[in-house]
Amino acid sequence: MTQPSEPILQIKDIAKIYPGEGKSTTVLDHLSFDVYKEFLCIVGPSGCGKSTLLRIIDGLDTPTSGQVLFHGQPITSPSPKIGVIFQTFALIPWKTVLGNVLMAISSTPVSKEEQFKIAQKYIQDVGLEGFETSYPKELSGGMKQRVGIARALALQPEVLLMDEPFSSLDALTAENLRREVLDIWRDPAYPTGSVIMVTHNVQEAVEMADRVVVLSARPAKIVDDVKIDLERPRSPRDPTLYDLADRIISKIS
Amino acid sequence: MTIAYAFALAFALAYGIATAMNHRASHVLLPLLDIFQSVPVLGVVPVVFLVILGTGPAPPVFNQEVASIILIFTAMAWAPTFGVIAGINAIPADIKEAAHAYGMHGTRYLRQIVLPAVFPELVWSSILAWGGGWYLIPVEEHLSFGSPPNVTQVDLPGIGRYIALAALQANLALALFGLLVLVGIILAIDRFIWKPLGTRAEKYKYETVAAPRTTATRQSTVAAGVRRYEDRLVSPVLTFFKSERSYASRVLELTRLRRLRHITERLRFPERITRIPLWGRVLSYAIFIGLVILGLAITIISRSQSIESGISLLSTDVTGIELVAFTILSLSRLFIAYAIALSWTLGAGILIARSQRLSRLLVPIFDIGQSIPATALFPLVVILLVDPFKNSPYLGFTLNLASVLLILTGMQWYLLFNIVGAVNGVPNDLLEATAAYRIRGRRFVKEILIPASFPAILIGSIQAWGGGWNALIVSEYIGPNANVPGLGSFLVQATAKDPALATVEIYASLLVMTATVLIINRLVWRRLLRKADRYKFEA
Numbered sequence: 001m002t003q004p005s006e007p008i009l010q011i012k013d014i015a016k017i018y019p020g021e022g023k024s025t026t027v028l029d030h031l032s033f034d035v036y037k038e039f040l041c042i043v044g045p046s047g048c049g050k051s052t053l054l055r056i057i058d059g060l061d062t063p064t065s066g067q068v069l070f071h072g073q074p075i076t077s078p079s080p081k082i083g084v085i086f087q088t089f090a091l092i093p094w095k096t097v098l099g100n101v102l103m104a105i106s107s108t109p110v111s112k113e114e115q116f117k118i119a120q121k122y123i124q125d126v127g128l129e130g131f132e133t134s135y136p137k138e139l140s141g142g143m144k145q146r147v148g149i150a151r152a153l154a155l156q157p158e159v160l161l162m163d164e165p166f167s168s169l170d171a172l173t174a175e176n177l178r179r180e181v182l183d184i185w186r187d188p189a190y191p192t193g194s195v196i197m198v199t200h201n202v203q204e205a206v207e208m209a210d211r212v213v214v215l216s217a218r219p220a221k222i223v224d225d226v227k228i229d230l231e232r233p234r235s236p237r238d239p240t241l242y243d244l245a246d247r248i249i250s251k252i253s
Numbered sequence: 254m255t256i257a258y259a260f261a262l263a264f265a266l267a268y269g270i271a272t273a274m275n276h277r278a279s280h281v282l283l284p285l286l287d288i289f290q291s292v293p294v295l296g297v298v299p300v301v302f303l304v305i306l307g308t309g310p311a312p313p314v315f316n317q318e319v320a321s322i323i324l325i326f327t328a329m330a331w332a333p334t335f336g337v338i339a340g341i342n343a344i345p346a347d348i349k350e351a352a353h354a355y356g357m358h359g360t361r362y363l364r365q366i367v368l369p370a371v372f373p374e375l376v377w378s379s380i381l382a383w384g385g386g387w388y389l390i391p392v393e394e395h396l397s398f399g400s401p402p403n404v405t406q407v408d409l410p411g412i413g414r415y416i417a418l419a420a421l422q423a424n425l426a427l428a429l430f431g432l433l434v435l436v437g438i439i440l441a442i443d444r445f446i447w448k449p450l451g452t453r454a455e456k457y458k459y460e461t462v463a464a465p466r467t468t469a470t471r472q473s474t475v476a477a478g479v480r481r482y483e484d485r486l487v488s489p490v491l492t493f494f495k496s497e498r499s500y501a502s503r504v505l506e507l508t509r510l511r512r513l514r515h516i517t518e519r520l521r522f523p524e525r526i527t528r529i530p531l532w533g534r535v536l537s538y539a540i541f542i543g544l545v546i547l548g549l550a551i552t553i554i555s556r557s558q559s560i561e562s563g564i565s566l567l568s569t570d571v572t573g574i575e576l577v578a579f580t581i582l583s584l585s586r587l588f589i590a591y592a593i594a595l596s597w598t599l600g601a602g603i604l605i606a607r608s609q610r611l612s613r614l615l616v617p618i619f620d621i622g623q624s625i626p627a628t629a630l631f632p633l634v635v636i637l638l639v640d641p642f643k644n645s646p647y648l649g650f651t652l653n654l655a656s657v658l659l660i661l662t663g664m665q666w667y668l669l670f671n672i673v674g675a676v677n678g679v680p681n682d683l684l685e686a687t688a689a690y691r692i693r694g695r696r697f698v699k700e701i702l703i704p705a706s707f708p709a710i711l712i713g714s715i716q717a718w719g720g721g722w723n724a725l726i727v728s729e730y731i732g733p734n735a736n737v738p739g740l741g742s743f744l745v746q747a748t749a750k751d752p753a754l755a756t757v758e759i760y761a762s763l764l765v766m767t768a769t770v771l772i773i774n775r776l777v778w779r780r781l782l783r784k785a786d787r788y789k790f791e792a
Contacts, residue, residue, distance in 0.1 A: 090686035
């Protein structure tokens with residue numbers, strides 16, 4: 001992928017420190033990196049603050065110091081141009097599939113009919129046609145995450161944030177969904193330019209990403225920034241990927 | 254009261270173990286228990302006194318004490334029994350198998366597996382049981398029966414009598430003082446007995462089973478340290494909501510609200526009863542009706558009156574239509590109180606969930622407020638709302654107001670605990686998702702908070718109506734010149750009539766009440782509960 005010179009997101013000197021009784025805990029230790037039109041993975045050992053970083057990027061959490069710029073503008077609260085996909089799906093149990101997707105776009109300035117059409121389209125795109133009136137409880141884990149994806153895409157976001165989106169799914173389902181997410185992202189019909197995915201699965205990261213930002217254990221610092229210029233679709237058995245994964249794992253542990 | 258508690262515990266253990274360990278027996282015992290707990294305790298008061306005082310050869314003081322203990326027992330027994338059943342049901346299958354494999358049988362199994370498993374539930378439900386006991390105290394320690402020439406006075410020394418007398422003398426200072434002492438005792442017992450016991454009880458919990466319904470709330474308190482820090486969010490809408498959430502749950506941990514909520518979620522829950530085969534239900538109703546008839550027979554024989562004369566008296570004194578009218582009047586009073594309770598508790602629940610300052614202020618107040626038995630407030634209401642209006646044309650209005658107020662005190666806390674708990678139990682990921690998709694303010698309340706508390710509102714409502722029926726009996730009849738027509742006042746007035754008539758009328762009103770409670774449970778709440786499934790968060 002070629003990178004335009006203008007970054008979409010700029011993470012500037014982000015630190016997150018929790019004041020505690022006696023001593024405070026530093027979770028994120030002054031991180032800086034730019035995000036371009038690319039598929040970026042953030043990997044690191046569990047509990048290192050990856051998810052906190054993702055939440056700061058969306059404006060769900062505020063950093064102790066530093067800021068996140070979106071096209072040069074600081075982010076302070078969730079933006080309609082950024083979609084989020086959650087590890088635990090975060091679907092509302094009393095809303096149908098359609099209701100859950102509509103929820104995401106209900107505060108956009110589009111007419112109700114238009115919202116309905118958009119929701120329907122994305123539900124179809126993730127392969128849930130016919131399940132519009134089902135409730136989350138009636139769906140399998142993979143289907144629930146499809147709803148989560150449709151919900152994020154329906155915003156037609158410029159940036160898509162994913163917090164360990166596949167780690168609650170069984171291996172086969174996760175593999176399929178990974179491919180589908182990549183296909184959707186690469187489809188020029190979708191406006192989404194940047195994807196930031198948090199994961200602790202290094203193999204998953206090197207398979208999917210254009211670039212992997214590697215964080216150390218808490219307090220998290222950037223210990224590596226790996227570019228992966230491999231053609232897609234990639235074979236999971238590609239030896240280059242194994243080498244990359246080994247390199248990353250050695251940095252983490 | 255302690256004696257009654259000992260009996261209640263023994264009963265709970267025996268009945269609970271029998272129910273939980275014997276599948277066939279449970280078909281009858283469970284629904285029977287459900288019927289028993291639907292009988293408003295206060296309604297039983299006159300019945301028990303009639304039976305005991307009428308039969309016993311022993312001196313009246315002894316008889317009165319026995320009757321009093323039996324009454325407190327009826328107020329206490331049901332919650333621990335459900336607790337025992339829930340505790341035994343919660344023993345994981347692998348533990349049972351392991352115990353079996355290592356040859357634990359009979360009493361050893363009972364001592365080493367069943368009793369420890371049941372212990373936490375017993376502690377939790379005992380808190381409820383004592384609450385029920387306190388509720389009864391102001392009523393049953395000072396009573397009178399019969400018509401003027403041969404009045405039976407029940408007068409037992411105790412704090413309840415003190416409060417009741419204060420009401421009769423219209424002495425505000427005395428009433429307040431009695432109330433203060435009562436609340437002091439209740440809070441002291443709570444701090445020094447239930448709190449340490451509750452902490453101890455946690456040890457006996459099976460981690461893996463850990464009450465599926467309470468996982469959401471448990472996580473919020475258990476997730477300490479690192480997880481908690483990671484989960485804490487600091488953005489405008491969310492942070493606000495979040496920091497209060499953790500604050501509210503901390504406060505809830507400290508107070509009895511949390512413990513009460515814990516129990517209320519697990520007990521009195523009718524789900525278990527829906528799977529009972531028909532013969533079990535029929536048999537249990539038959540047993541219940543049999544017991545009622547037995548009681549009726551004893552009372553009437555002891556009063557050397559024939560049943561026929563009683564029934565014929567009833568048909569001349571009240572008509573069926575009157576009874577129905579009374580029921581409707583009482584129901585409408587309950588409904589008004591319920592509407593008020595629901596609207597304010599929902600508002601308060603949302604406020605507590607969303608504002609730290611308010612929850613800091615309100616939670617301790619609620620904690621003390623709910624520890625006051627509604628019946629102990631009775632004198633205050635009499636003094637403030639009834640006496641000043643004795644001769645004014647507004648008396649009818651203030652009486653109805655007093656009645657609704659008293660019912661309200663019996664209803665509101667159940668709703669409040671359940672709602673606060675539910676609002677606190679909304680999972681984090683859902684809060685984040687709604688924040689990420691910018692659902693705020695009124696939409697957040699309407700689309701997230703209220704649906705999320707829907708199941709809790711239902712459970713709270715069932716309990717609230719139970720409490721309401723109890724309060725109804727005291728609230729409608731304040732004095733011979735100060736009462737409002739309804740089932741409650743009908744019941745109380747019946748006690749002052751000719752013995753045979755009194756008996757029949759008391760039984761009639763009690764049966765009508767129980768039937769109404771059961772019908773409402775079945776027609777309204779259980780149906781809604783089935784619907785509520787969708788609003789539950791997956792564990």
